[in-house]
Amino acid sequence: MEFVTQHSFLVVSLIKIAIVLFVVMTALAYLTWFERKVVARIQSRWGPYWVGPHGLLQPLADGIKFLFKEDVVPPTADKVAYLLAPFLALALALTTLALIPIGPASIGVLGQQTQLVISHSPVALILLFAISSIGVYGVALAGWSSNSKYPLLGGLRSSAQMISYEVSLTLSVVGVLLLAGSFDFYNIVDHQAGHWYHFFPRWEIIPQFLGFICYLTAAIAETNRVPFDLPEAETELVAGFHTEYSAFKFAMFFMAEYANMITVSCLATLLFLGGWLSFFPSYENPGWRWQLYLPAAGLIIGGIALIIGGLRSVQWNAKAVFPVLGIVCIGVGYLCTLTGPSHPVAEVIQGPFWFIGKVFFLLFFYVWARGTLPRFRYDQLMSFGWKFLLPLSLINLVGTSIFVVLGWHP
């Protein structure tokens, strides 16, 4: 107990890391389910359906399958690099999430106030880019160490693509930094507080629309997803850099890709979409207090929908499970209505509610793009990155600089 009071910062950080890791791992698993369901809906299919009601246990089944598959290591592979690559990819993808704050509120734990972020740094944005820039090694090493033709080609393509688009990604963000004047996520989000004409939120997406488009495109390419998933183009390269990986090592690359998706969505939310700021004027203004009840209302409506949908379902397990889930949702929703000085639940969850909502929207956008767009050709991809996206982000940067120097920025 003495250790806990003496090193309270360490203990609180470890608790936060455990919570974030658990939440993110679960979110990763269900993101795969969400993606399969949405893409299936776009293509008029059902998607995962039979493992659990509406395939809800499919991620669990996939995880168990990956754990029990034979773990094949090619005899000609470079053992050290071959084993290192998936760990590197997943560990770095998860580390970046430590720098992402999800809300403004600070809560008291073990006698000290703690923020809703694992590591608060004044140069958080650069640190995040630094950590994600080493992520290329996971892909490059996997391609090289497999000692096989397709992975090597896939690894080369992939690292070339990631290096190229990293330039546009970093440059598209500089406009926001110029306007906010800080690398600290808290300052960047604080700068987006307030509204134009008392209604239109002052998010950076409006003055930095060009930057936002560049960022979104470069982010899709950076995470190797459709329409820029050339490294894994199965018609040309089998499975790209992870062709020779099986069992859980393959699952680690898979998880790293989804973790990167979450990271770039969080970053877009913080930089361009106002982070945890509400779309509406602050709830402290008279007449806007009703938005405190938005999370609760969402949960209760969702719970009722679950109960009705579950009872009308054809599957017997959905009939049994969904109403119970619905009742739990309504219960949690009721807890979220607790407001006031003694139970400030509704106020504390405001930030995370808006933040997670925006991140979820961006993730949906990702899946939507995957379901809609065809794949680029490799030369198109490269010329698009260097000849279109890079000049566009440079124009945005120069334009923003001129605005800032002349003092025109709002």
Added chain:
Amino acid sequence: MSVAMVVFIVCGALAILGAIGLILAREPVHSALSLVLVMVALAVLYLMLGAAFIAAIQILVYAGAIMVLFVFVIMLLNAGVEVRTNVSRIAFWVGLPLAVLFLAEMVYSLSRHYAASGAPASAGAVAGPVPASTEELSMKIFTDFVLPFELTSILILIAILGALVLAKKEAS
């Protein structure tokens, strides 16, 4: 022993191990990876000295850009295992005494500083106060050190032009 001390010892050991691995590894990719390890360990040490910006830039530029290009080129050329020739053996016998000499010099000067001031040598004692925040650092670069900064930019520009010329020749 404080947490900071543990982190310092671990990162210092990793940096030294990485440096040794860089020299001893016969496979080019392993050498490059060892160098990345050295750079990341050094970045953590910078972070502990309070220079978060320098630490991030260290990782971003050296580990994330330059070494990635190294690894990329090694992969592209499919460089084989390093071959030991007579020249490399001569380099070893010349380099070893030089390395020992350099180490002895470093230990001597640091221990003399320690004997004089009674405290371990810090960066501040050698090069004046270290700018803590990004603002201070950029003010220093763009006022006191603007000439070296611009000269470095010109140097990099020349390198870019050289790369362009070389690439053009290849195409024609």
